[in-house]
Every structure is written in C-alpha cells, then in structure tokens.
Amino acid sequence: MANEKKFVQKITSRNTDFAAWYTDVVKEAKLCEYSSTKGCLNYLPNGYAIWENIQQNLDKRFKETGVENVYLPMLIPESLLNKEKEHIAGFAPEVAWVSHGGDEKLEERLCIRPTSETLFCDLWQKQVKSYRDLPLIWNQWNSVLRWEKTTRPFLRSREFLWQEGHTIHATREEAIKRTEMMFQIYQEFVTNELAIPLISGKKTESEKFAGAEDTYTIEAMMHDGKALQSGTSHFFGNGFPDAFNIKYLDKENNLHSVYETSWGLSTRIIGAIIMVHGDDSGLVLPPRIAPTQTMIIPIAAHKEGVMDKAYEILEKLKKANIKTKIDASEKSPGYKFAEQEMLGIPTRIEIGPKDIDNNQVIVVRRDNREKIPVAIDNLEKELPIILENIQKDMYNNAKIFLDNHLYEANTLEEMKEIASEKIGFIKAAWCGSEKCEELIKTETGGFGSRCLPLEEQNIENKKCVYCQKEAKHYVVWGKSY
C-alpha cells in the first residue's frame, strides 16, 4: 500500500488547487512536458497517441464530406502576411521571424506560420481561373507557432499541433454551408467521441477571428467552471480572396469573387479532455478515443496458470479489436492499479487464481470504479458494452455538470452575484453593443462573451443585462482559458 499511496499522492487534489492538479496530471500521466525550447512542448507517447486517435477520427469525417489533405510551407514571406490588413494586425505581434538562412542574411524576413490563410490564398490565386476549378476543399494537419508570453501544457504553447481547413467556393451560400458543416462535424465529434457536452454558436463581433465575417465556436465547460474554446469555423466572405485577387470566370465568361472558409481544432482539446473528465486519481479517457481501452493486471502472477490465462485473454481481446495491454511488470498489483488509473485507461481486468477457478475476471471501470465480474467466455462480447456504457455515462455526467453550472441573469446585479459566488457560465440577454460587452466583462471580473448560443430562445421584450435597452441576442458569458 505504501507504493500506491506514494503514487497517488503525487497529484494535488482537484478541489484544492485546480491549476496544480492539471499540471500534475499532465506530468504524471506522461502526456507532455516542456522542452528546452522555451514555451514549446515535447508531446510524449501517451499524449501524442490521444492526438493520433483524434486525427484519425476527424480526418475520416472530413474526407466523407469531400475534404482533401495538402501541406503548405511552414514559412511565410513578410510581404505575403501583410496582404490582408486585419489579419496582419491580429497576428504580427505574435509571430517568430526567420532572419538568416545558414550564414546569409535574408533579403526578406520569413515568419513561421501562425495560421495559413495567406499561403492558401497565394496558392489559389495561381490555380483558380474558371468555375471548373471550384470549390477547393482543403485541409492540413500541421503545427503552427505563436509567440505567447505565458504558456500552459496543451492549453497555450508557442508551437501547437492542429488541423486547419481552408476552402473557397463560387457562391456565398455554398461557403456558408461549408462553414456550418464543419462546425457541425466539430460538435458531433467532441460530444460523441470525447464525451464533452458543448455550448455552441456564433462569436460576437469583438471575439471573431481576425478577418472573418462570422466565427462559429464550440465551447466546453471545464471542471473549474471556466470555458475552453475547443474548435472554430470561420466564414470569410470575399475579403481575403479579393485582397489576393482570386477570381473566377463563370460559364458566361463573367469575372467573380470567390468565398472562403477556414476551420480548426487543435491539441488544446486534449486539455479539455483532462479538465472535463479527470479526477483525483488522474486522467479519465473516453473509451472511444483512448489509445488503450483496457489493461490486464494479473494478481498473484507467480501462481501457476495466471500469466498464461492473462496472455490468452490479451490475444482474444486484441482479435476482437479492443485496444488491450497487459502489465506484466514486477510492480505490485496495487501500484499497477494506481498507474492504470493515473493514465486514464477506461477499464482494467483483474485476473487471479480464484478468478481463473471461477472462469471469470473482474472488470473495473475507471470512471466510477464499479467492479463487474465477467465470465471469461463472454469477455469479448461484454467488454465493448461496458466501454460504451462508460462513454455514455461520462457524457451524461459532464452534461449534468454543465447544466448545473449554467445560470441565467436578467440584471447586472444578478450577474455579479452569480459571478462572485458560483463557478460556471451565465446566460444573459445583450443589446449588441461592444461597449456593453466590454463593461460586462470588467464588472463581473472576467465573464466575457463565449457565444450567441444556437438554441433558439425568444428574445422579444428582453432587455440587455447591462444597459437595459432592447436586447438582440442571448449570450453565454464565462471566464475562459
């Protein structure tokens, strides 16, 4: 027991200090760690494997809608970045500049891409001539770099991994449809695969992406009540394409503007998985995205037949496409349990001499620690059901948490009271003025607008929570990462 306690005691309790708990889990579950390159992460096997599963799953969804993958350079000439004014204003303060190639000073500086709208537009300008060349529905899986001052593992680092989709279309309607389609895919992916409930909708003017006409966002609530923006889909209209002079000839030989979208989801989402599902024993991974779904832990491994049976089960489960590992190390079973829990592996299979006599194993759920005896002969049928139940329960519990921490306010006083006493989001009506938006944030101690939520709700006769003038929208407000 000494060992187990020591292992578990390595992490701070979630309710004592959420930030310290988060850092401890990231470290002890060996997901990533800071490198000697300041502000940049080493993504370790446990963390990167989660990202690989996210990639595979999302990539399949993208391709089913006609997305093609490409890869554009990591470096952008300064003159290219400068072409769209709002864009450069948004990104210039946070890009890294390459000044030398070998010993030679460059004639023009190159920045490491903070995002690739300018590169895509530059390429399209050369490629698009006729309506036959449209639409182009492209995506890349890559890393980008932004010179952040303060960084936190997964949540904010100078270099991070993501996918960035970029598309152009012949009509505004088609581009808007694509923006919404990708927003829809993010919602489905995050709720179904990551078991994370969302508040989703459009961003306000002031929170939009630099250069976009509309930004759609999915926002998740962390266990400390703060929001994490988890994916965005932007409609650009023809601002960027016109700045880059991308035009096409229609069937009647008339010259037209094209309409653009971009959409991205990053390794930030791993931070959301940790902060939505984790507990005081460590990480809790949703079964559908877990790199390992079950860990076989032999009890009294030295007794005759135990290891043979354990390996037999390993092979059987692998054949049934259940992601299974065995911990055959010399550590104590208790230590192995604690380790499996820290890593967030959704189930463990305990198997000892008595279990073998009864032709059964004990399946222990990571999320609620329920112990489920399962006949060995039925294991490959029962385990997938248990895993799906965990997936469902994890979503439902997170949804209950979200619902329980989503408040409504009609006046600034109410809002301030909730903000000072509770954690979570606040839904309140808003007149649409940027000034009110800013003042709400200041006076509530940081509750910024997260989004105009999708769910229709009658705004008629509602007043702005700040100025009490006629309201135009409901807004969900929250502190954010």
Place this chain on the structure above:
Amino acid sequence: MANEKKFVQKITSRNTDFAAWYTDVVKEAKLCEYSSTKGCLNYLPNGYAIWENIQQNLDKRFKETGVENVYLPMLIPESLLNKEKEHIAGFAPEVAWVSHGGDEKLEERLCIRPTSETLFCDLWQKQVKSYRDLPLIWNQWNSVLRWEKTTRPFLRSREFLWQEGHTIHATREEAIKRTEMMFQIYQEFVTNELAIPLISGKKTESEKFAGAEDTYTIEAMMHDGKALQSGTSHFFGNGFPDAFNIKYLDKENNLHSVYETSWGLSTRIIGAIIMVHGDDSGLVLPPRIAPTQTMIIPIAAHKEGVMDKAYEILEKLKKANIKTKIDASEKSPGYKFAEQEMLGIPTRIEIGPKDIDNNQVIVVRRDNREKIPVAIDNLEKELPIILENIQKDMYNNAKIFLDNHLYEANTLEEMKEIASEKIGFIKAAWCGSEKCEELIKTETGGFGSRCLPLEEQNIENKKCVYCQKEAKHYVVWGKSY
C-alpha cells in the same frame, strides 16, 4: 483527338530530356508546386495523398515492432545544436535561424530543426535514470528544413516531410539490432509496396550521417541510371548520448552509457516512384500505394443506362475496398483516358452501351495498356487480381532495368569506359581508402560510392579498382540525386 494530343504533348518525352520530363509530370499530375516561399513546396492533394498512404503503411509496420510516436518542437536553441561537434559541423551551414519573437529580439537564436537528434537527447537526458526506463523507441512524422541552394520538387527542397525515428538502448547489441530492423523494414516497404528494387548496404565512412558510427542505406536506380538514396538507418553508438550525459543505473547500481539509433524516410521517395515507374504518358503508381486504384470512365455517357451502370459499379467496387473513382465530367472519353494516365491511376474501367449489352467492362492497365474484358459480375474478384499483377510486373520490370544497368569493373579504365558510355551503377572492389574513393568519383565524372552492398561476395584476392592494392569491400558506385 485534338484534346488528348494537346494534353499529352504537355510533357517532354522521357528520353529527350529526363529532367524536363520529371518536372512536367510533377506539374501535370498536380503533385506539388513551388510556393512563394522560396525553395519550399505546396504539396497538392494528388501528391499529399501518396504521402498519406506511405505514412499509414510504414506507421503500421513501425508500431508492430514497438515504435511509439511523439512530437518534439520545430525550434532548437543554438546552444543545444552545438552540443555534438560533428553534428553541428554537418548542419550549421544549412539551418534557418529565428532571431525575433514578435518585436522582441531573442537572447539566444533558435534554428528550425534540420533533424532532431539533439532535441531527443536533451529530452532523454531528463527522463532516463534506470534500466527500467530503457529502451525508448520513438518516432515522429514532421517536417524539417535545410537551407538548400538548388531545389527540385520532392528530391530536394528547403522544407520537406519525413519521419525520423530515434531510439536508445541499454546495450550496443540491442541498438545495432534496432538499426538493422528499421533498415529491413525500409527495404521490405519500398520493394513490396512501392515496387522499387533496391541496392542496399552500409555507407562508407565519408558518406555516413554526421555523428553516426554506421549508416545503412537503401538506394534505388532511377530511369536515367542515377541513384536516389531513399531511406537511411543510423547507429550512433554512445557518441551523442555521452555528449548529452544520458546515463542509466543497471540492476547492480552501476552507471552506464546508452546506445542510440535514428532512421528516416522522406517525401523524396515520391520522386523515386515517379522516376522509376513513370513513362511518356505521365505518372504510373504502384497499385498498393495509389490513392485511386481504378477510374471508371463512361463511354457514350448520354446513352440510356450507361451512367446508372457506371455508378452501380462504383458502389460495388467501393464496397469491395477497391479505391475507385468515376469521371462523370463533360470532357471527352479520350481526354479522360489521357488524364487518368497522366495521374498514374493503375487501371481504368471503360464502360459503354455495347459493354453493358455484353454484361462486361474493359479494364485497361496503366502500366502496359493491356485491355482486359471482365464480366461485370466478376469485377470485384478480378480487379484485385489485375491490380496485384500490375504490382508484380512493375517490380519485375524495374528489377530487370536495374539488373541490366548494373555493371562490374576491375580496373579504372573499365570503370571510366562504362561511366562514359552507359547509364547505371558500377560494382567494383575497393581498398577502403577515402582518397581512392574520392579519386574514383572525380575520374569517372561523378560515380560516388552508394554503399557496400549486402549480398555476400568473395572479396579475397580482389584488387582495388583504383590503386590495385588489396581490396576490402565491394562497392556499388553511381551518380546520384
């Protein structure tokens, strides 16, 4: 016919000007093109899809041997790059330097990784303490940057995509075993999946990777007789790890050095696929790696029933996991044929009213243009056999080409004569002196040592082709990309 001719005439004939043919194929098959970032490529959907297939296939092979994927930063602090002397000497002239983050001048310059040995060693130095922490068998799929002066699509560009595997082990023997294992995987992958025959073996001292004890290489012969180094696996001994002070305690608490390997394969290999298999009609892709394996081209598509049948076949083949597309555009069939050939799609399915009456289609092989009538009912069984035959024949033809262009020489005169009259490689014995190696290259007009080939051959009583002293090795010599 006018259209088809025009399409095909876009590319130079392979025998007229091989370099121009190569550039034309890359462009017309829309694989990649230069970006506004000098020396860097845009990898377009057709090119990137080949790389994705290579990734998936290789990654599966890696993981079956216990490789775990990670991701380390793209930037390396100058002091870190400087830690291993041979390494920095090899790479310093060709790295790009970041001098500024936003408006702030950096205290220490950062280079964009040309390769990541130093980052891996820096990370391991923090992680490895005991024999329990070994081995670490890691890989990353990423991009690297080298400030090349002259560039060519896929073959040499400033930024390129690759995988770089890095491992450390408790013993020299285990590390050598891993070096050879990955070398073996490259050989199997390239011969079996890409249908490219190889000359494989160790590099000479002068051709080794900066800092390595041994470098294993796979070398392919392009259609112009030149060699393309297509993948390398390096054994580092403990040079790097000692420079970074990576040590471990064994079971008896004694401190030991660790032994390191690294191994990489890049998008260069796409250049090899083009230059080994391509012909005057464009690209020819091996079926196992082709993103599209068959293109359905309807003939007289306006006739009743043709399009219905074509789509019916499309669905049937997709269900059978054959990568199938249909060209339902308004172009002429002849133009579509030329386009499918240019893209290197291994087969096309021609289907018109007469074929439908006979309940058959015509399958046309891309590699030899053979026309094969196949009953529609048997198509999902017959087509995979045809594809496998293409794969086999492509390998065999490339192997015959390699064998026919692999010469032997006993004297420098013989070597010079072959070098001036033939294209291909020359096998010749060598004494082991770097001076002879260099002079052979100069006097033959560029035939450098490619490798000491694996196949055992009795070197006894053989003389060095240059100095006629006792030979130590056979070497395969060739001009290279």
